Structure formats: C-alpha cells, structure tokens
Amino acid sequence: MTEELMLAGCLTNNAASQEALYSRFSPRMLGVCYRFAKNREDAEDMLQEGFIKVFSQIHQYRGEGALEGWIRRIVVHTCINVLKKNKKFSDSVDITFASGVGIREEGIPSIMQAKEVVECIRLLPIGYRTVLNLYAIEGYSHKEIGNMLDIEESTSRSQYTRAKAMLEDVLVKKKIMLKPRAKTPFFGATAIK
Amino acid sequence: MERNLHTDDFEQLLREKSEEFRMYPSKRIWHSIYNNIHPGRKWPSVAMSITLITTLLLVGYLNTKNTGFYNTSTEKLTNGKANTPNHSPLVNSTTLTGQTGTEAPTSSIKNTPIGLALKNNLRQNAVSTNTPILTGIKAAGSPALEMAVANQPALSGKIIVSKDQPSVNVPLFTEPFQTVAKVGVIQKSTQRQPDNISHDQIVTISDEPAVLTQVQKIAINDILENVLPEDYGSSDRYRKIAVSIQNRSSYADNNLTATTQNTQDFVSTREREWIENYALYNRPASRKWANKLSWQMYATPSVVYRSLYNDYNFGTTLNATPPLAIASNGDINDDVIQKPSLGFEIGTGLQYSISKGIKITAGVQLNYTRYTSNAFQNTHPVATRLSMHDYKTNMTYEEYRTTPYSNKSGPEPIKLHNQTVQISLPIGLDFKLIGNENLQWNIGATIQPTYVPLGKSYLISSDRRYYIKETSMLNRWNLNAGVETFVSYKSSNGITYQLGPQFRTQLFSTNNKKIAVEEKLLTYGLKFGISKTLK
Numbered sequence: 001m002t003e004e005l006m007l008a009g010c011l012t013n014n015a016a017s018q019e020a021l022y023s024r025f026s027p028r029m030l031g032v033c034y035r036f037a038k039n040r041e042d043a044e045d046m047l048q049e050g051f052i053k054v055f056s057q058i059h060q061y062r063g064e065g066a067l068e069g070w071i072r073r074i075v076v077h078t079c080i081n082v083l084k085k086n087k088k089f090s091d092s093v094d095i096t097f098a099s100g101v102g103i104r105e106e107g108i109p110s111i112m113q114a115k116e117v118v119e120c121i122r123l124l125p126i127g128y129r130t131v132l133n134l135y136a137i138e139g140y141s142h143k144e145i146g147n148m149l150d151i152e153e154s155t156s157r158s159q160y161t162r163a164k165a166m167l168e169d170v171l172v173k174k175k176i177m178l179k180p181r182a183k184t185p186f187f188g189a190t191a192i193k
Numbered sequence: 194m195e196r197n198l199h200t201d202d203f204e205q206l207l208r209e210k211s212e213e214f215r216m217y218p219s220k221r222i223w224h225s226i227y228n229n230i231h232p233g234r235k236w237p238s239v240a241m242s243i244t245l246i247t248t249l250l251l252v253g254y255l256n257t258k259n260t261g262f263y264n265t266s267t268e269k270l271t272n273g274k275a276n277t278p279n280h281s282p283l284v285n286s287t288t289l290t291g292q293t294g295t296e297a298p299t300s301s302i303k304n305t306p307i308g309l310a311l312k313n314n315l316r317q318n319a320v321s322t323n324t325p326i327l328t329g330i331k332a333a334g335s336p337a338l339e340m341a342v343a344n345q346p347a348l349s350g351k352i353i354v355s356k357d358q359p360s361v362n363v364p365l366f367t368e369p370f371q372t373v374a375k376v377g378v379i380q381k382s383t384q385r386q387p388d389n390i391s392h393d394q395i396v397t398i399s400d401e402p403a404v405l406t407q408v409q410k411i412a413i414n415d416i417l418e419n420v421l422p423e424d425y426g427s428s429d430r431y432r433k434i435a436v437s438i439q440n441r442s443s444y445a446d447n448n449l450t451a452t453t454q455n456t457q458d459f460v461s462t463r464e465r466e467w468i469e470n471y472a473l474y475n476r477p478a479s480r481k482w483a484n485k486l487s488w489q490m491y492a493t494p495s496v497v498y499r500s501l502y503n504d505y506n507f508g509t510t511l512n513a514t515p516p517l518a519i520a521s522n523g524d525i526n527d528d529v530i531q532k533p534s535l536g537f538e539i540g541t542g543l544q545y546s547i548s549k550g551i552k553i554t555a556g557v558q559l560n561y562t563r564y565t566s567n568a569f570q571n572t573h574p575v576a577t578r579l580s581m582h583d584y585k586t587n588m589t590y591e592e593y594r595t596t597p598y599s600n601k602s603g604p605e606p607i608k609l610h611n612q613t614v615q616i617s618l619p620i621g622l623d624f625k626l627i628g629n630e631n632l633q634w635n636i637g638a639t640i641q642p643t644y645v646p647l648g649k650s651y652l653i654s655s656d657r658r659y660y661i662k663e664t665s666m667l668n669r670w671n672l673n674a675g676v677e678t679f680v681s682y683k684s685s686n687g688i689t690y691q692l693g694p695q696f697r698t699q700l701f702s703t704n705n706k707k708i709a710v711e712e713k714l715l716t717y718g719l720k721f722g723i724s725k726t727l728k
Contacts, residue, residue, distance in 0.1 A: 118210065
C-alpha cells in the first residue's frame with residue numbers, strides 16, 4: 001500500500017489503512033520509544049499512546065515533510081510527556097543529580113551493533129539520556145529541548161556535554177568506538193590536566 | 194521543528210545506529226490502539242477474547258483430566274503381555290531407587306517410585322549441581338530411539354542397556370517429560386558436554402508408532418530440539434534439527450544489521466548472545482489488564498431514612514377474633530414519629546476500564562444502617578397484635594405479641610433504634626461525564642446483592658399503638674441499588690481521589706414479606722474514595 005493510499009484510508013478511519021501505517025512505522029518508532037523509556041513495557045505504552053495521537057490527529061498532517069518525520073515528532077513528544085509525568089524524571093534533570101555519575105563496567109551489556117549502541121545509551125541516567133536523545137539523535141536544538149523539558153537551555157547543554165562524555169567512555173570501553181582524539185586547544189590556551 | 198545536524202563523528206555514529214535500530218511491538222499494542230480509535234468495534238474482540246479464554250481453560254482442564262488416561266495406557270503397556278510379550282522392563286526400578294536386590298513391582302509405574310525418583314533426580318541435579326543431565330539424544334535407526342543419560346549419579350552405569358530388546362521405557366518417561374524438556378533448556382543455556390556418553394549409559398526407548406501416543410512424540414521432539422548438541426547430528430534427521438538450532442541461534446545475528454570490526458570482542462559465547470537476544474525479542478507479553486485495573490476503597494458517612502408502606506390489598510383477617518381498631522386510618526408514616534440517624538458504609542473493590550469513559554466496578558461493602566423511632570417505655574408489657582400477610586390465600590391475619598413499647602403515650606419516653614448490618618457485593622458501572630485525565634466528573638450506578646447478618650427491628654402493631662421488637666423476621670437476603678455522582682482527581686503519585694453524593698435504596702422490605710408493613714431503607718451519603726491503578 002502506498003503512503004498516499006494509507007493516508008487517505010486513515011483520514012476516513014479505515015482500519016486496514018491504519019494497520020498498514022502502524023505496521024510500517026511501528027518497529028522504528030518503538031526503537032525511538034525504547035531509547036527514552038525505562039523498559040520495553042514502558043516503551044510499548046509510549047508507542048501505543050503515540051499512535052493513538054497519530055491516528056486522531058492525522059488530518060493535521062498537511063503533507064509538508066515526510067510522514068515518518070511527522071509521526072516521529074508526535075511519538076517523541078509523547079515520550080517526553082510520559083517522562084515529564086514521572087516525578088523522578090524532573091528530579092534527575094537537575095544538573096546536580098548527574099554530576100559524578102559513573103557507569104559500572106559489569107552493567108554494560110555485551111550485545112551487538114545498533115542494539116548495543118542503544119543499550120549503551122539506555123545505561124545513562126534518564127536526564128542525560130533524554131537530552132542526548134533529543135539533541136544528538138532527534139536533532140532538536142538546546143533551546144527547543146529546554147522548552148520541552150522545562151529546563152534552562154544552559155542546563156540542556158551541560159547535560160548533553162556530560163552525557164556525551166559518559167557515553168563515549170562507555171562506547172570506548174566496549175570497543176564500539178575508538179577513543180576520540182583530544183581536541184586541539186584554542187590558540188594560545190593551555191589544556192588543563 | 195528545526196532538524197539540526199549536529200555532525201561530529203560521535204553524533205553521526207549515534208544517529209546511524211539509532212536509525213538502524215528497530216523493535217517489533219507485540220500484537221497487543223495494535224489491538225489496544227484499534228480499540229481506542231474504534232471504540233464501537235471493541236465488543237466483538239472482547240467477546241472473542243472471552244470465548245478464547247474459556248476454550249483455553251476448557252482444553253487445559255480436559256488435558257489435565259487426560260493425564261489419567263496416559264497413565265492408564267502406560268499401565269497397559271507395562272503390564273500387558275499381549276503388548277510386550279517378551280519384554281522385561283528395561284530400567285530396573287530397584288537400580289533407580291537404590292534398593293538393589295529388591296525386585297520392585299513393575300506392574301504399575303504409577304505406583305512405583307521409578308518415575309518420581311527419576312523426576313526428582315533430574316530436577317535436583319539440574320538445580321543443585323548444574324550438571325547437564327541429558328547430554329545427547331541420537332537415533333539408532335528407525336524406529337528405535339536412543340536417549341543418552343550421563344553424569345547422573347543415580348543413573349550412570351546402572352541402567353541396563355539393550356538395543357535389541359524393545360523396551361517399555363516410554364511409560365517411565367511419560368510423566369516427567371515436561372521436566373526433562375525444561376532441563377534440556379537449562380542445559381542448552383549453560384554448557385554442552387556431549388563427550389562422556391558411553392554406550393552403557395544409553396537407554397533405549399521404543400518408538401513404535403502404534404504404541405507411542407502423539408503427546409509422547411511431541412514431548413520427545415521437544416527434548417530433541419532443546420538438548421541435541423551439534424556433535425550428535427549424525428543422522429539426517431538430527432542433522433536437520435542441529436541445523437535448525439544453528440539457524441535459530443544465528444537468526445538474531447542476521448537480524449541485527451551489519452557487523453563491525455569490533456564484533457568479535459563483544460560476543461563471548463553464542464549462548465550468551467542467544468540468551469540476550471531471546472530475552473529482548475521474546476519477552477512475555479505484558480498483562481492485558483495492566484493500567485486498566487484499579488483498586489478502590491471508600492467510606493461513606495450517611496443518613497438513613499425509611500419508607501413504610503402498608504399493602505391494603507390484603508383485606509380480610511383470617512383470625513376468629515375481630516381486628517384491633519387502628520389508631521388512625523391515615524398514612525402509616527404519619528402515625529409514627531421516626532427520625533433518620535447516621536449510618537456508614539465502607540467498601541473496597543476493583544475497577545476495570547473498558548474504555549476511556551466507562552469503568553466496571555465490583556467489590557465488597559459493609560453498611561450499617563440505623564433510624565430512630567420515638568416511643569414510650571411502659572412499666573409492664575402489653576398484649577397486642579402484629580398484622581401478617583398470608584401469600585397463599587392473599588389474606589391478612591394477626592399474631593399475638595407482648596411489648597413494653599408504646600407508640601402514642603407512656604410513662605417514659607424512649608428512642609428505639611432500628612438497625613441492620615449489611616454485607617453487599619456491589620457491581621456497577623461508572624461513566625465519565627466531562628473532564629480530562631486528571632480531573633473528571635462521573636456518575637455511577639450499582640446493584641448490590643446484600644446479606645444481612647445482624648439487625649434489630651421495632652415493628653408497628655396492627656393498631657399502630659405499640660412497637661414490637663422483632664429480630665427473627667429480618668429479611669436475610671436483600672437487594673439494594675445505588676446511584677452516585679462524584680468528582681475525581683488523579684494526583685501525580687497515581688492515586689485517584691473521589692468525592693460525591695450517593696443515594697442507596699433497598700429494593701425489598703427489611704423484614705420478611707409476611708410482615709404486613711413493608712419497610713424500605715433510603716440512604717443518603719457523601720462518598721469519599723481513593724483508588725490506585727494496578728500495574
């Protein structure tokens with residue numbers, strides 16, 4: 001079924017078209033939810049809520065941009081809303097919470113490729129993880145992230161910096177990634193050891 | 194949204210890998226979405242689910258009952274000389290149970306400890322020593338099937354082996370098949386040790402199609418699929434099974450996108466990888482009722498009124514004596530001075546959301562009802578009569594009673610408390626009228642089958658001049674109906690609070706239907722409840 005047919009069917013509340021659309025996009029969207037969620041069950045709940053919104057708001061899709069991007073945006077916002085409802089999340093976004101958090105070597109799963117990267121992301125504290133997901137993978141700006149998470153833009157930046165450092169460390173330890181080269185210091189500046 | 198490209202190598206890697214990552218949701222998710230976007234079409238699926246569950250339960254029950262059948266056929270196989278004319282039991286029960294020298298009766302496997310001993314041995318070894326119990330299965334040519342049993346202190350070297358003799362060992366394994374299959378899975382996930390299998394440790398199992406039941410064949414295949422090591426893939430059939438296992442293990446590999454240079458460093462053993470992938474992709478489906486079921490408890494302080502009603506269709510008295518002249522011919526409610534009193538209701542129950550706006554509720558509830566009759570205490574009891582109905586003849590008759598309580602006048606005013614304790618099972622529906630997820634206005638209705646274990650009634654006499662204390666005529670079983678409206682608020686910690694007025698009415702008289710004056714209680718209360726969603 002083509003995307004146009006699916007869309008037309010979904011606009012008329014046609015169950016077959018809705019299922020086709022769901023079948024096409026749900027695996028990737030569940031992957032998105034999984035990166036934000038605590039576990040698979042939560043991810044599935046997020047996915048369910050997201051797709052209900054997709055089908056109820058499908059008439060708002062104007063064909064500007066890819067359908068997948070539109071669905072993804074709804075799903076990501078649903079994930080954020082679910083996380084924001086969780087009080088622990090808002091606590092953990094606090095920058096002080098995250099400082100000094102370490103990853104235990106034995107907590108790192110030995111799994112492969114895409115899955116292993118995602119699993120490593122999921123090892124991060126939830127505040128770090130969310131900012132990293134939104135900035136590095138979903139492509140939101142720090143300003144947008146600040147608005148979405150009700151935090152300062154600067155908080156988002158610092159969260160991301162720490163998240164990135166921590167994730168790099170994990171990925172290097174797991175040999176998914178080579179150790180990043182040390183950045184060249186600014187002209188005239190001295191690298192602080 | 195401005196989709197920025199924050200591209201350094203690290204972010205590029207993250208983005209690429211995340212884009213590759215896919216997970217396949219369970220069917221349940223689509224069903225939930227479907228039910229949500231097509232609320233009108235939900236009922237068929239609910240009915241189908243109920244039918245399916247009932248069928249599964251029935252099949253499960255019948256299968257459980259059929260265990261006896263297999264045991265019976267087992268006994269036949271073991272005993273019947275016609276079936277096994279020249280076959281001595283292959284596994285000596287004395288060997289298995291450690292009672293060497295004692296010939297255990299082989300006539301009934303069910304009654305001998307062989308099956309249990311083997312089952313226990315298998316289980317104990319699987320759990321405590323973590324040693325592989327069944328290290329291999331291979332075929333020795335059709336139709337015989339050989340099962341190797343190794344590293345079993347209780348079995349190793351003690352099992353009599355005979356390839357030539359078709360054995361009667363199938364019945365022996367009939368009972369512990371499930372255990373064996375599970376053990377096989379455990380063994381697969383630990384370490385395969387196919388080496389130490391001597392020919393002496395091979396138990397031959399007859400595999401005659403006419404003798405083996407379908408269940409047994411399935412069970413054997415189950416074992417084969419779970420415990421067969423690659424080394425034993427000598428015959429075509431088992432090579433296929435070995436390949437199947439191989440494929441199963443490598444399925445996750447192929448499914449997980451292209452490999453990187455560092456792949457080898459990540460994979461310590463194939464088993465580990467298999468377990469990890471299995472755990473990720475084959476998680477049990479989450480509970481269907483999760484987030485739909487909530488537990489509720491509530492309390493309702495209430496004011497209890499009563500309604501009295503005299504059915505004048507029952508006219509003629511059956512007694513020989515003329516009826517007492519009644520004090521007034523007016524409404525019986527005007528002839529008594531009765532005041533409402535405070536009662537209460539406490540209850541707990543479960544609520545199940547069948548859609549966003551409708552919940553089914555069921556639970557258990559305790560009610561205490563009370564109202565007061567203003568009366569007078571006489572010094573001495575007075576004889577009076579109580580109007581009764583005879584439903585067989587549709588006539589009214591009177592029974593003689595004595596009472597110290599006067600309705601109209603007496604030396605000392607007194608308050609008589611009519612009270613009941615009721616235990617109910619309210620079943621009902623709650624509808625959301627307006628509101629969002631957190632704040633809602635709802636209405637609800639329940640029907641409440643009720644048992645009245647305790648109670649005390651003061652009945653008005655035929656002439657309406659006296660009150661007669663009566664406890665034996667209480668209607669023990671009754672039916673109540675309740676309606677309510679309430680505002681509910683869901684807090685951030687997931688607890689929902691509700692508050693609202695409630696009206697409850699009794700559908701049948703408090704007393705036995707033989708009492709001429711019917712009394713129905715009306716309760717007005719303010720219900721406060723809390724509920725918590727179960728996950």
